[in-house]
Amino acid sequence: MKVFQLLDKFIMKLEEFILSFSIILISIMIVGNVIAREIFNSGAFYFAYEVSKFAIVIATFIGISYAARKGRHISMSAFYDFAPFKVRKIMMIIINFVTAIVMFVMAYFTFNFVMFEYETGAITTSLEVPRYFMSVIIPIGFISAGIQFLRNTFINFTKKAKDKVYLGIDAVDYNDEEKKDIKMEDISI
Amino acid sequence: GGGEEEGTDEGNSGEDSGSEGGEEASGEFEEQSWQFVTEELKGEVQYEYAAEFAKRINEKSGGAITVEPLEYGALGSEVDQAQLLQQGGVQLAVMSPGFTGGQVPDGQIFSLHYFFPSDQEKVQEVLTNSEALNTDLRAKYEEHSISPLAFWTEGAMAWTSNVGIESPSDWEGLNMRVQESPLMRETYDAYGATVQSLSWSELYTALDRETVDAQENPLFFIESASFHEVQDSITISHHNNYVAMTTVNTEWYNGLDDNVKQLVDETVAEMQDWVFDEQKAQNEAGLEAIKADEENPTEIIELTDEQIAEFKKAAEPVHEYYKNEVEGIDPAIYDKLKEEIAAVEGE
Amino acid sequence: MLTTLLSIMIVLLLLNFPMMIPLIIAPVIIMLIYNPNLSMDLLMKQLLTGIESPVLLCVPLFIFAADIMTSGKTSQRLLDFIGAFVGHIRGGYAVTTAAACTLFGAISGSTQATVVAIGRPMREKLLKIGYRDSSAIALIINSSDVALLVPPSIGMIIYALAAGSGVSVGDLFIAGIIPGIMVFLAFAIYSVIYAKVKNIPLAEKVSWPDRFKFFRKALLPLGFPVIIVGGIYMGYFTPVEASGISVLYAIILEVLVYKTIPWKKLPSIALSTGLVTSAVFILVAGGQLFTWVLGYARIPQQITEAVLGSDPSAMYVLLIVSIFFFVGCMFVDPIVVILILTPIFVPAAETAGVDLIHLGIIVTFQAALGSATPPFGVDIFTASAVFKKPYLEVIRSTPPFIVILLVIGALLILFPQLSLALI
Ligand code: NA
Ligand code: NA
Numbered sequence: 001m002k003v004f005q006l007l008d009k010f011i012m013k014l015e016e017f018i019l020s021f022s023i024i025l026i027s028i029m030i031v032g033n034v035i036a037r038e039i040f041n042s043g044a045f046y047f048a049y050e051v052s053k054f055a056i057v058i059a060t061f062i063g064i065s066y067a068a069r070k071g072r073h074i075s076m077s078a079f080y081d082f083a084p085f086k087v088r089k090i091m092m093i094i095i096n097f098v099t100a101i102v103m104f105v106m107a108y109f110t111f112n113f114v115m116f117e118y119e120t121g122a123i124t125t126s127l128e129v130p131r132y133f134m135s136v137i138i139p140i141g142f143i144s145a146g147i148q149f150l151r152n153t154f155i156n157f158t159k160k161a162k163d164k165v166y167l168g169i170d171a172v173d174y175n176d177e178e179k180k181d182i183k184m185e186d187i188s189i
Numbered sequence: 190g191g192g193e194e195e196g197t198d199e200g201n202s203g204e205d206s207g208s209e210g211g212e213e214a215s216g217e218f219e220e221q222s223w224q225f226v227t228e229e230l231k232g233e234v235q236y237e238y239a240a241e242f243a244k245r246i247n248e249k250s251g252g253a254i255t256v257e258p259l260e261y262g263a264l265g266s267e268v269d270q271a272q273l274l275q276q277g278g279v280q281l282a283v284m285s286p287g288f289t290g291g292q293v294p295d296g297q298i299f300s301l302h303y304f305f306p307s308d309q310e311k312v313q314e315v316l317t318n319s320e321a322l323n324t325d326l327r328a329k330y331e332e333h334s335i336s337p338l339a340f341w342t343e344g345a346m347a348w349t350s351n352v353g354i355e356s357p358s359d360w361e362g363l364n365m366r367v368q369e370s371p372l373m374r375e376t377y378d379a380y381g382a383t384v385q386s387l388s389w390s391e392l393y394t395a396l397d398r399e400t401v402d403a404q405e406n407p408l409f410f411i412e413s414a415s416f417h418e419v420q421d422s423i424t425i426s427h428h429n430n431y432v433a434m435t436t437v438n439t440e441w442y443n444g445l446d447d448n449v450k451q452l453v454d455e456t457v458a459e460m461q462d463w464v465f466d467e468q469k470a471q472n473e474a475g476l477e478a479i480k481a482d483e484e485n486p487t488e489i490i491e492l493t494d495e496q497i498a499e500f501k502k503a504a505e506p507v508h509e510y511y512k513n514e515v516e517g518i519d520p521a522i523y524d525k526l527k528e529e530i531a532a533v534e535g536e
Numbered sequence: 537m538l539t540t541l542l543s544i545m546i547v548l549l550l551l552n553f554p555m556m557i558p559l560i561i562a563p564v565i566i567m568l569i570y571n572p573n574l575s576m577d578l579l580m581k582q583l584l585t586g587i588e589s590p591v592l593l594c595v596p597l598f599i600f601a602a603d604i605m606t607s608g609k610t611s612q613r614l615l616d617f618i619g620a621f622v623g624h625i626r627g628g629y630a631v632t633t634a635a636a637c638t639l640f641g642a643i644s645g646s647t648q649a650t651v652v653a654i655g656r657p658m659r660e661k662l663l664k665i666g667y668r669d670s671s672a673i674a675l676i677i678n679s680s681d682v683a684l685l686v687p688p689s690i691g692m693i694i695y696a697l698a699a700g701s702g703v704s705v706g707d708l709f710i711a712g713i714i715p716g717i718m719v720f721l722a723f724a725i726y727s728v729i730y731a732k733v734k735n736i737p738l739a740e741k742v743s744w745p746d747r748f749k750f751f752r753k754a755l756l757p758l759g760f761p762v763i764i765v766g767g768i769y770m771g772y773f774t775p776v777e778a779s780g781i782s783v784l785y786a787i788i789l790e791v792l793v794y795k796t797i798p799w800k801k802l803p804s805i806a807l808s809t810g811l812v813t814s815a816v817f818i819l820v821a822g823g824q825l826f827t828w829v830l831g832y833a834r835i836p837q838q839i840t841e842a843v844l845g846s847d848p849s850a851m852y853v854l855l856i857v858s859i860f861f862f863v864g865c866m867f868v869d870p871i872v873v874i875l876i877l878t879p880i881f882v883p884a885a886e887t888a889g890v891d892l893i894h895l896g897i898i899v900t901f902q903a904a905l906g907s908a909t910p911p912f913g914v915d916i917f918t919a920s921a922v923f924k925k926p927y928l929e930v931i932r933s934t935p936p937f938i939v940i941l942l943v944i945g946a947l948l949i950l951f952p953q954l955s956l957a958l959i
Contacts, residue, residue, distance in 0.1 A: 016807050018810075019806075019807050019810030019811060019813075019814065020803045020804070020806040020807040020810055021803075021806075022810055023596055023600055023806040023807075023809045023810045023813065024802070024803065024806050026593060026596060026597065026780075027597060027600060027780060027783045027784075030593060030597065030776070030777055030779070030780030031780040031781065031783065031784050033777070033780075034772070034773045034777045034780060034781065037364060037383070037385065038772050038773070041362055041364075041383065042383060043374060043383035043384055043385065046369055046374060046384070046386075049369070049386055049590045049593075050369075052590070052593050053588045053590070056587055056588070056592070056593065056596065056813075056817065057584065057587060057588065059596070059810050059813055059814055059817070060587055060813070060814050060817040060818055060821065061814075061818075062814070063810060063811060063813065063814020063815065063817075063818070064556075064814065064818055066811060066814065067811055067814055067815045067818075068554075070811065072811055072812075072815055073554035073555070073556065073815055073818075074554065074555045074556075074815050074816070074819060074869055074914075075552050075553060075554050075555055076549050076550060076552060076555065076867065076868075076912055076917075077552045077917060078550075078911055078912050078917075078927065079550055079551070079552065080551070080552035081926075081927055082927075091551065091552060095551070095552060095553050095554075098553070098557070099553065099554055099557055102557055102560060102561060105564075106560060106564075109564070109576050109579075109580050110580050110583065112576065112577060112580070113576070113577045113580035113581060116575075116577045120275075120292050120333060121292060122289075122291040122292045123291040123294070123516065123517070124291060125291060125368060125369065125370045126369045126370060126371075126386070128291075128370075128371065128516045131291065134584065135584060138580075138583060138584070174921065174924070262700065262879075264831065264832060265582070265585065265828055265831070266585060268585075269578070269581065269582075269585060269828075272577075272578060272581060273578060276574065276575045276577065276578060277573075277574075278574050278575075278578060386590075387774070388589065388590050388591055388776075389700075390591065390696050390697065390699075390700065390703060390704070390705070391591070391704070391705065391774050391775070391776070393704055394704040394705070394706040394707065394774070394775075395771070395774055397771075398706070398768070398769065398770065398771030399771040400771040400772070400773065400774055
C-alpha cells in the first residue's frame with residue numbers, strides 16, 4: 001500500500017512538473033523568438049513554434065488526468081449544484097465512471113492513430129523529428145485520465161466519502177462546504 | 190513548395206448527383222462518383238482545374254462518372270487533405286508536394302532556388318516529361334498511397350518586399366516569411382536573410398507593420414491576398430515555382446477498370462496544356478490588376494539575365510546542401526532531374 | 537439521428553458531465569455510424585489539428601501573464617490610482633470597479649483573471665460602503681467581460697483563427713476599443729444613477745498630492761496596454777507574440793521591480809496556468825473533432841441555409857449570428873462556441889457583404905454577453921466559485937446589466953462604424 005501511495009505521489013509531482021514546465025517553456029520560446037528577431041535580427045529561435053507546439057500538446061493531454069484529480073474539468077454544474085446530497089453522490093459516481101470508459105475508448109483509438117503516424121514515417125518540418133513523438137502523448141494522456149476517473153469513481157464509495165461527495169480524489173464538492181440558504185423569491189432586479 | 194493555407198470553410202453545397210440514369214454512351218462505364226479536393230478556392234487555379242477535370246470526365250464517360258470538386262477548407266487543412274487521400278476518404282486531390290506532413294522529403298526539391306529553368310514553358314515541359322519526377326518521385330509518394338499522376342506549375346514565385354530586391358545583397362538583414370525548415374534556413378542564409386514561420390492569418394498585418402519584411406507567392410495569389418497593398422515592390426525573380434500535383438489514392442487507382450484508368454490518365458495528360466494556359470491567364474490578370482491599382486503603387490522589378498546569374502551563383506551551393514545534407518532525400522532523383530533540366534535548357 | 541445525438545449531448549452537458557465528453561462522443565458516434573469505412577485515424581488526427589495552431593499559443597500566455605499579475609500587486613495599484621480620482625463621486629466605488637476591470641482587461645485578455653484580480657478586492661470595498669453583495673457581484677461579472685472586448689482579447693484571437701482567410705487580429709484589437717469604452721461608460725452611468733437611487737454614501741475625497749502618488753505607483757502597469765497595442769502597431773511583434781511579451785512584462789514588474797513574487801514562486805503560478813490551459817485545450821481539441829465531422833457531413837451548409845435562407849441581408853445575418861453566439865455562450869465555454877460556430881457563419885456573412893472585422897466584434901461581444909447571462913453563463917459559475925456564493929445570489933442583480941448590454945449589442949449591429957471607424 002505504501003508503495004502505491006508513493007507511486008501516486010510521484011505521478012502527481014511529475015504531472016505538476018510537466019504542466020508547469022510546458023507553460024514556462026512556451027513563454028521562453030515565444031519571447032526568445034521576438035528578442036532574437038527584433039534585437040539581434042537572428043533566426044536563432046527557429047524552433048520556437050515547433051517546440052511550443054510540442055509543449056502545448058503535452059500539457060493538454062497530460063493535464064486531463066491532473067484536472068480530473070483536482071476536479072477542475074469545465075462542466076455545466078447549474079443543475080448538479082441544486083441537487084440534494086444523495087443525488088449528487090450518485091451523479092458523481094456515474095459521471096466519473098462513464099467518463100473513464102470514454103477515456104479508455106479514446107486511448108484505444110488514439111493508439112491506433114499513433115501507429116498510423118509511426119508507419120507513415122512523417123517528420124516535422126523544422127526540427128525534423130518523427131511526428132509520432134508528439135501524438136504518442138495522446139493515448140498516454142487518455143489512459144492516465146481513464147485511471148484517474150476510475151479512482152474518482154471509487155473514492156465516492158469509501159468510508160471517508162460517507163458525508164462528502166468527491167469531484168476528484170483531491171477535490172471535495174464545494175456544495176458541502178457551505179450551507180446555502182436562498183429562495184426563489186429572493187431573485188429581484 | 191510554397192503552398193498557402195488560405196481559404197475559408199466555404200464548402201461546396203451541391204450534393205453529388207451521380208445517381209441519375211446515364212446517357213447514351215454510359216454503357217462502357219459503371220456509374221460512380223468521386224470527390225476531388227483542392228487547396229484553393231473557387232476561381233483560383235487548383236479549383237478551376239478540378240472543375241474542368243470533372244467536366245471532361247463526365248462528358249467522356251457519357252455522364253456515368255461524376256466528379257465533385259471541393260474547395261479548400263471543406264475537409265480540413267492541407268495536411269488533413271493529404272491524409273484523407275491516403276486513406277481513401279477522397280479519391281483525387283490537387284496537392285502541393287510540401288504538404289504531405291514530412292512523409293516524402295524529396296518533395297522539397299521544388300523549393301530549391303534557381304534549379305528549374307526561368308521560362309515557365311520549359312518548367313512545364315520538365316514537369317510533364319521528367320522521368321525523375323513522374324517515375325522515381327512518384328514511386329516515393331506511392332509508398333504512402335499517394336499517386337501523383339501529373340506535376341504542373343501554377344506560376345513562378347515572386348518576392349514582395351519594401352526594399353526592391355534586385356541582387357542577393359538586398360536580402361541582407363531581412364526577415365523572410367516562409368515555412369521554416371533547415372533547407373529554407375540554408376537557402377535564405379545564402380542571401381544573408383533570416384526566415385520566420387508565420388500563420389497565414391497574421392501575414393498581411395505582419396507585412397504591413399514590418400514584423401516580417403518579405404514573402405513569396407505567385408502573382409495571382411499576391412493580388413488576391415492584396416499583399417501589394419502593404420508592400421512597395423514585387424520582384425519577378427524566377428527563383429522557383431508554385432508546383433502542384435494531381436494525385437489519386439494509389440489503391441483506389443490500381444483497382445480501377447482498365448478503361449476507367451485510361452480515361453483518367455488521358456484526361457490528366459491533356460489537362461497539362463489547359464492548366465498551363467489557365468495559370469498564365471490568372472497570373473497575367475493578377476499582375477495587370479496590381480499595376481492598375483493606383484491607390485497602392487507597387488514597383489515591379491523584372492530581374493535581368495545578369496541579375497539572375499548573380500542570384501544563381503549564390504543559390505547553387507544550397508543545391509549541394511540539399512543533395513548531401515537534407516534528411517531523407519534521394520540524391521539519385523536530384524542528379525537525374527538536374528540532367529533532365531539541363532537537357533531542356535540546352536534545347 | 538442527428539437530433540437524437542444533439543439531445544444526448546445537451547443532456548450530458550446539463551448532467552454536469554465534463555464538457556469534453558459530449559464533444560468527443562458525438563463525432564465518434566457519427567463516424568462509426570455514417571462513415572464506418574473511413575479510418576478513425578482521420579478523426580483522431582483532429583485532436584492535434586485543433587490545438588497545434590500557433591495562434592492558440594496566446595491563450596496560455598495571456599492567462600500566465602494575468603496569473604502573475606493576480607498574484608502580485610498590479611491590480612491593487614490600478615485600483616488605488618482609479619479610486620483616488622473617481623472614488624469620491626456618487627457611486628465612485630462602482631465606477632472604479634468598472635474602470636479597473638476595463639483597464640485590467642486591457643492588460644490581461646482574460647475574463648476570469650479580471651474577476652479574481654479586480655473583483656476580489658473591490659467586492660470588499662463595495663460591501664463596506666453599503667452595496668448589496670449581489671449588486672457588487674453582478675457589476676464585477678459584467679465589467680470583467682469588457683476584457684474580451686478591449687485588446688488584447690483571447691476571444692478575438694480565437695475568432696480570427698476560426699474565420700481564417702486572413703482576418704487580422706491586429707485590426708480586431710483596434711476595432712474593439714470603441715465598443716469596450718461604450719460598455720464601460722454605460723456601466724459607469726448606471727452606477728452613478730444606482731448610487732443616487734439607493735443613496736449609497738460618499739467616500740472621502742483624496743488629496744492631490746496623494747493622487748499624484750497613486751498615479752506614479754500605477755505608471756508601470758498603465759504602460760502595459762501601451763506596450764502591447766503599440767508594439768503590435770509598430771510591428772515589433774505579432775498579436776500572438778504580444779502574449780509572450782505580456783508574460784515578460786508581468787515578470788519584470790512583479791518579480792524584478794516590485795519584488796512581490798520571488799522567482800521560485802513562478803513554477804507554481806505556471807502550474808495553475810497549465811491546469812487551466814489543459815482544461816480549456818481539451819475542449820478546443822474536442823471542438824475540432826466536432827467541427828471536422830460536421831464539415832465532412834456538409835452540415836454547416838445545411839444549417840446556414842435553413843436559418844438564413846438563400847439571400848439574407850447583412851443585418852439579418854448579424855442578428856442571427858448574435859442569437860446563436862449569445863445562446864451558445866450561455867451554455868458552453870466561449871472558446872468552444874467561437875471555434876465551432878464561426879466557420880459555419882463566415883461564408884454566409886461574406887456573401888451578405890458583412891465586414892469580417894465587424895462580424896468579429898459582434899461575435900466577441902455576444903460571447904461576452906452570453907457567458908455572463910443566466911441561467912448557465914460560465915462567468916456566473918466562476919464568480920460563484922471565486923466568491924463562494926450560491927448561484928441565485930450571484931445572478932440576482934444581473935438583469936439591468938444584461939439589458940444595457942443588449943442595447944449596446946443592437947447599436948453595434950446597426951452602426952458598423954462603431955467597430956470599423958478606427959481601422
Ligand atoms: Na504597394
Ligand atoms: Na482584453
